[in-house]
Amino acid sequence: xxxxxxxxxxxxxxxxxxxxxxxxxxxxxxxxxxxxxxxxxxxxxxxxxxxxxxxxxxxxxxxxxxxxxxxxxxxxxxxxxxxxxxxxxxxxxxxxxxxxxxxxxxxxxxxxxxxxxxxxxxxxxxxxxxxxxxxxxxxxxxxxxxxxxxxxxxxxxxxxxxxxxxxxxxxxxxxxxxxxxxxxxxxx
Numbered sequence: 206x207x208x209x210x211x212x213x214x215x216x217x218x219x220x221x222x223x224x225x226x227x228x229x230x231x232x233x234x235x236x237x238x239x240x241x242x243x244x245x246x247x248x249x250x251x252x253x254x255x256x257x258x259x260x261x262x263x264x265x266x267x268x269x270x271x272x273x274x275x276x277x278x279x280x281x282x283x284x285x286x287x288x289x290x291x292x293x294x295x296x297x298x299x300x301x302x303x304x305x306x307x308x309x310x311x312x313x314x315x316x317x318x319x320x321x322x323x324x325x326x327x328x329x330x331x332x333x334x335x336x337x338x339x340x341x342x343x344x345x346x347x348x349x350x351x352x353x354x355x356x357x358x359x360x361x362x363x364x365x366x367x368x369x370x371x372x373x374x375x376x377x378x379x380x381x382x383x384x385x386x387x388x389x390x391x392x393x
Contacts, residue, residue: 209227209228209231210231212228213280214232214235214279214280214281215274215279215280217235217280218269218272218280221269229332229335232265232269236262236265236284236288237258237262239261239288240258240259240261240262240264240265240288241254241258241261243257243258243288243289243292244257244258244260244292247292257292260291260292261288261291262288263291263358264289264290264358264359264360265288267291267355268280268283268284268286268288268359269284271287271355271356272284287359287360289360290359290360290361291358293360294357294360341388341391341392342354342388345387345388346384346388347380349370349380350380350381350384350387351384352370353372353377353380353381354380354381354384354388356369356370357381363378363381
């Protein structure tokens with residue numbers, strides 16, 4: 206693990222894409238304080254700090270898979286932007302559904318948050334959870350749904366996704382709704 210601590214964020218992201226468990230753990234540990242700091246800046250009655258931090262870590266996950274080393278921004282800058290965008294989208298989603306009572310909201314405490322690697326078993330369980338989510342996205346969603354979902358998860362708006370994919374915002378919304386429904390069914 207000591208060797209991984211000296212690696213740059215870009216190098217760790219590249220290793221994560223190659224499914225290197227130690228790289229994932231190192232990158233998660235490196236960015237977890239950032240996710241918690243971003244989450245602490247948000248105050249919303251329906252969202253808990255841990256849920257917001259988990260949303261930020263989903264943004265990091267998206268950043269790993271969508272980062273281009275040829276881009277002008279560093280990985281840490283890109284990851285920070287993805288994490289912020291993910292939190293903004295979570296807030297927009299909750300605010301657009303103000304009529305839902307808090308009792309109907311489902312907490313995702315710890316579902317995506319990286320473990321405080323206290324044992325090899327914890328690290329393995331976390332890796333398996335991420336692989337399960339990745340497999341569900343890869344196998345259950347159509348190409349369009351997967352593209353729209355991953356772009357939305359990285360913080361893109363409906364209009365940005367529509368411009369990048371050539372779809373209408375309405376088609377983007379429909380694909381995203383189908384993806385969410387499939388993911389909810391698979392994860393429950």
